[in-house]
Amino acid sequence: MSALLTVEDLRVSFPTRTGVVEAVRGVSFTLGRERLGIVGESGSGKSQTGRAIMGLTPPHAQVTAKRLAFDGIDLLSAPPKLRRDLRGKRIAMILQDPKYSLNPVMSIGKQIVETLWRHEKVGRAEARKRALDMLAAVQIRDPARVFDLYPHEVSGGMGQRAMIAMMLVAGPELLIADEPTSALDVTVQLEVLSILDRLVAERGMGLIFVSHDLRLVSSFCDRVLVMYAGRIVEEIAASDLANARHPYTQGLLNCMPVIGADRHPLPVLDRKPEWAL
Amino acid sequence: MTGVVSVENLSVVYDDFRALDTASVEIGAGESFGLVGESGSGKSTLLRAIAGLAPASEGAIHVLGRELRGSRREKAFYRAVQMVFQDPYGSLHPRQTIDRQLMEPLAIHGIGDGERRILKALDEVGLGSGFRFRYPHQLSGGQRQRVAIARALILEPSILLLDEPTSALDASVQAEVLNLLEQVRRDRKLTFLMVSHDLGVVTHMCDRLAVMQAGRVVERLSSADLVAGRIGEDYTRNLMVASKGFRRKTA
Ligand SMILES: Nc1ncnc2c1ncn2[C@@H]1O[C@H](COP(=O)(O)OP(=O)(O)OP(=O)(O)O)[C@@H](O)[C@H]1O
Ligand SMILES: Nc1ncnc2c1ncn2[C@@H]1O[C@H](COP(=O)(O)OP(=O)(O)OP(=O)(O)O)[C@@H](O)[C@H]1O
Ligand SMILES: [Mg+2]
Ligand SMILES: [Mg+2]
Numbered sequence A: 001m002s003a004l005l006t007v008e009d010l011r012v013s014f015p016t017r018t019g020v021v022e023a024v025r026g027v028s029f030t031l032g033r034e035r036l037g038i039v040g041e042s043g044s045g046k047s048q049t050g051r052a053i054m055g056l057t058p059p060h061a062q063v064t065a066k067r068l069a070f071d072g073i074d075l076l077s078a079p080p081k082l083r084r085d086l087r088g089k090r091i092a093m094i095l096q097d098p099k100y101s102l103n104p105v106m107s108i109g110k111q112i113v114e115t116l117w118r119h120e121k122v123g124r125a126e127a128r129k130r131a132l133d134m135l136a137a138v139q140i141r142d143p144a145r146v147f148d149l150y151p152h153e154v155s156g157g158m159g160q161r162a163m164i165a166m167m168l169v170a171g172p173e174l175l176i177a178d179e180p181t182s183a184l185d186v187t188v189q190l191e192v193l194s195i196l197d198r199l200v201a202e203r204g205m206g207l208i209f210v211s212h213d214l215r216l217v218s219s220f221c222d223r224v225l226v227m228y229a230g231r232i233v234e235e236i237a238a239s240d241l242a243n244a245r246h247p248y249t250q251g252l253l254n255c256m257p258v259i260g261a262d263r264h265p266l267p268v269l270d271r272k273p274e275w276a277l
Numbered sequence B: 001m002t003g004v005v006s007v008e009n010l011s012v013v014y015d016d017f018r019a020l021d022t023a024s025v026e027i028g029a030g031e032s033f034g035l036v037g038e039s040g041s042g043k044s045t046l047l048r049a050i051a052g053l054a055p056a057s058e059g060a061i062h063v064l065g066r067e068l069r070g071s072r073r074e075k076a077f078y079r080a081v082q083m084v085f086q087d088p089y090g091s092l093h094p095r096q097t098i099d100r101q102l103m104e105p106l107a108i109h110g111i112g113d114g115e116r117r118i119l120k121a122l123d124e125v126g127l128g129s130g131f132r133f134r135y136p137h138q139l140s141g142g143q144r145q146r147v148a149i150a151r152a153l154i155l156e157p158s159i160l161l162l163d164e165p166t167s168a169l170d171a172s173v174q175a176e177v178l179n180l181l182e183q184v185r186r187d188r189k190l191t192f193l194m195v196s197h198d199l200g201v202v203t204h205m206c207d208r209l210a211v212m213q214a215g216r217v218v219e220r221l222s223s224a225d226l227v228a229g230r231i232g233e234d235y236t237r238n239l240m241v242a243s244k245g246f247r248r249k250t251a
Helices: A046-054 A080-089 A108-119 A124-137 A143-147 A156-168 A186-203 A214-220 A238-243 A247-254 B043-050 B075-080 B098-108 B114-124 B141-153 B171-188 B199-205 B223-228 B234-242
Strands: A005-016 A019-031 A035-040 A062-064 A067-070 A091-094 A174-178 A206-210 A223-228 A231-237 B005-014 B017-027 B032-037 B056-063 B066-068 B081-084 B159-163 B191-195 B208-213 B216-222
Touching: A005 A046, A019 A046, A019 A231, A035 A046, A035 A186, A035 A214, A046 A067, A046 A091, A046 A174, A046 A206, A080 A091, A080 A108, A091 A156, A108 A124, A108 A143, A108 A156, A124 A143, A124 A156, A156 A174, A156 A186, A174 A186, A186 A206, A186 A214, A186 B234, A214 A238, A223 A238, A223 A247, A231 A238, A231 A247, A238 A247, A247 B171, B005 B043, B017 B032, B017 B043, B017 B056, B017 B191, B032 B043, B032 B199, B032 B234, B043 B056, B043 B081, B043 B159, B043 B191, B075 B081, B075 B098, B081 B141, B098 B114, B098 B141, B114 B141, B141 B171, B171 B199, B191 B199, B199 B223, B208 B223, B208 B234, B216 B223, B216 B234
Parallel strands: A035 A206, A035 A223, A091 A174, A174 A206, B017 B216, B032 B191, B032 B208, B081 B159, B159 B191
Antiparallel strands: A005 A019, A005 A062, A005 A067, A223 A231, B005 B017, B005 B056, B056 B066, B208 B216
16 A cells, blocks of 8 residues: 555644644644544544644744655645645645634535635536535535525534545545544444445545544554554554554553443543553 | 523524524423534533523523513523623623632622632643632633633532533643533532533533534434434535544545
8 A cells, every 4th residue: 555645753833822732743644545543542642633734733833753654745844835725726734623714705506616716627516516516515404594694603513524524525535534523423433434435435535534532443444553642652453443552542442431320420541641651 | 481591492693694583492300401413513602592692583492490571581591590601701801810800700690708619610621729819811712711610610600501612722631621511510509501502511511412403403312312322314414424523535
């Protein structure tokens, strides 16, 4: 399997009033045309890893890597124009905060159409149709109504799916999905996963699936990276998640509320300072 | 009408779309009540209507024995009822530090001792004092949600409206936040109305729940019944099946 993405020793840090925050501290992995899960504690650097690959790190932050390459293109030395062209067309990211990432003053449908136009020359009617089809594909019940709604007029899960539709409409080769289904009810969640699954299986898309839902990740992905305090602490085959070695991963598995199990209070992690070394 | 929160035949209509269609729920004092159901089924709308943030076109809302009309809510209402929104980024002010956002409700309600309360609230949700002077965009998704929870708790309300309070959190922080919510509920005799799409979370936190679909409450049942499979509606049964995780359809 040829690598679609190579990440070697990626680091992201932010200067703040109270010192430098090292959000990502030496992350390395390669991705083929597969489903890679990233799980990890809140604040462990999952989103910042995705953003760095996309080129969406805030300007005042520092990004370094020994190598950050997409399909042979060195991303860190690529001219801004090339990166912009890649972004949205060949590499797309579903951001964690759908409402924040959508433009509040433009209707959902228009945003999808505009995204499509940025990457393809298609007529108005064709673009509208593609946008409606995409909304239907992400299981929006009434695409024609939702097409004309503004972000504040849709529910949390609808906003999330609108964002997914927008990212998929241009047919990316690499999709970074940051908690793409966390606001969805379980039945819709599975339908959205099936869509992503098909894109990987049929179109050979590479997928980085960031989630805190271990159960979901282990049933969906091929491989899982576990992050803690800006580093990868464990890599496991998804089917083998139950045999995780790192105490953080084991702890994560143990502290989920399970239907039918009556555990009050839930077990919590006893975080050890050495995990963050 | 015996509930602390009682919603009777409530409808919310946008243009000619019925986001909420004659929905009723009744929540007793100290109870923890769950709302589950399909995306877009009106769960957030129900919570927002109680908070005066969504226009009710028919039906009645009573909270703590008083009927709430229109979208005006008195200061005392916000002291007693706090809401944690589904979208933490949207509910935090982007240009204000965490400190300022936690201070604001205290100032509005004339509560002193801000310094101590803020440090305590941040500590309760597992954020160290290092986060106090940051802005929302300098936090991760889960950290923002914890700030939103801290802000709701800082006024020591008696009713919490929780809209997917932990869906942005990883399992370890979720466990901490759920334990915290259970503990404050017990200690302060709080009443919860909680939306979650995670049946594991809902059955863990709530005694009873309502299942919503297309603006309507289609089923009310106890968590115990749900867990035992004593389910009336097919839709509820589908939710249970889907909770078991992703299954690749083999061609
Ligand atoms: N602009 C910023 N300035 C300072 N620190 C930041 C900034 N943006 C993010 N951080 C910090 O970087 C760390 C990693 O953040 P990131 O968003 O990648 O976490 P995450 O793993 O996605 O967490 P979550 O599951 O909560 O979304 C966090 O501790 C966060 O507070
Ligand atoms: N201001 C508005 N204008 C038009 N329609 C609206 C408005 N607010 C909500 N709606 C519609 O009301 C319906 C219910 O939305 P609501 O946010 O209550 O759903 P939900 O059950 O919370 O879903 P989710 O699980 O996705 O958060 C949606 O179809 C939404 O588009
Ligand atoms: Mg994140
Ligand atoms: Mg909602």
